[in-house]
Amino acid sequence: MAEFQASKKPTIIRPNLCKGFLFPPFLTEEWLEQASSIFKPRDTDLFVTSFPKSGTHWLSHIEYLLVCKEKLSKPLAGENATFFDIPQVDELQLVETEGSLSKGEQLKKLRIPKAMISALPDPRLFYTHFPYKFLPKNPATKYLYIYRNPKDVVVSMYNHLSNDVFHSDIGTFDEFFQFYVENNCFNHCEHIKGYFEHKDDPNFFILSYEDLHKNFKMKVDEIASFLGIELTEELYQLIAKETNFETMRENEFIKGKAFMKEGTSFFPKGKVGTWKSSLSKEQSEKIDEIFLSNIGKDFIKKYITYF
Template identity: 25%
Template structure:
């Protein structure tokens, strides 16, 4: 009997260790099944960058999108079925520009609660099926990295809801995206672990995740910010770092009625500020996702990555070919007064 018990104990320990190992591996996997990985592979386009590394991406209406499995089918479903509401709130930004940060603040203000929100990706147009967002209670706080031209037409034509548009210095965006794409799960087909120079070349060609930064900016500026300025709040990553509380107050004024704002006392606003300080969010979210979302939280970190030649290349390819009017737009949305 004792021998049987001993063997059972050993088997139990082995099973426990195996379960822990499999659980750990599953957390690092980008896919729920081999079939999902194969379906993802079939919807990807690919190219070899200048370092000879294969870069895989998804095109929707001719522009790269966040390469989640099934994203093309999912976004098309929104075009076919999504119904906007007057109370909708959208957080819209090019990748690596502060979407997670703004989303956390907006969630707390709209709910009147400092309880930590669910992950931004659970309310992301490219990430979840249409019926999920369609069935959310009002006000729906949703987010997307889609270019203006990629948004479902009914969202654009209805002019319903409010849009929080977030921008960041293009140089910091390029650096942050470089690190972001390298840290995807090892089995993720869209992991892009290349050299900095190869990434910068892909970025300047407008083929990185989310496509051309300036095309994105100009599309939103012309199609939305100029057309319906009362429905849009423009925030910059740099401005939020410089005046965090001011950004929170701006969001509250934009999203809430005077009566709703009166119900949020100073203690609540200070708590929101405390909980959405960058370092607090980084610690709170560390290890909870396959990719570390809150990496740096600083402005000007591009200086530690760009060489003088890199800066010359970026300017020559993205800035110099633009008209004077577009150059002004470029600088404005990159929080730059001049190219220096």
């Protein structure tokens, strides 16, 4: 009779935290410290900034369509639009020697060469998850910051990490949530507060994921105005169609498809309030506790939509 052997539980792969913030698996603290001093934005550069899983790519696609009207005949949610035309600052290779900035030879290949970034035509579009203090800054550069209900963020974050190839053994949701709260929600509050301190700066535009859902046309019009672009009805209808989550999920050129498990999508359903069926009462209250102590009741009441 064959001897029974208990199955070995896989080692849980923890998300990459740098300075307490969540970043892609290839980013190092050394690179985070250097980025804002190495990379100098141009006056014409446009940035989408956010805490992870807050609507970064959704807003980037909207911005891309507003700005790059001459490219509308190409795949609008394609690999070019999301990887080469809108590079992630966290992935840029801004020095000639990259050995100290990457984790392994394979991850080095994810870096986007400095020459390619320099050759991009104006206006260059970027996105990043950097907190404000590490953001490459220029008073003439325009920054769009999108934030989201933290309860939906943690659910979306777990689903994403569970389905990408870098975090295949992320553990159960309860295990991940415990890691999340033990690490102060990955400093989500500090991330939001850092940007809100500049909400009145003329080169910053801040909006919520929930407001973009609820008032899509109004917010797209406001974004266009901030960017100095005329939003025609024809352009708006195109944006509404191409940035629909169903459209983005079905696009075969979506950035990140190569990094996702088979049968999963880089883009989720994009709904609001999914936390209600995912978080226990205790988990919901724990996030409340952390946000109340770090960001305050008045701020939450004014800016964060839980429902």
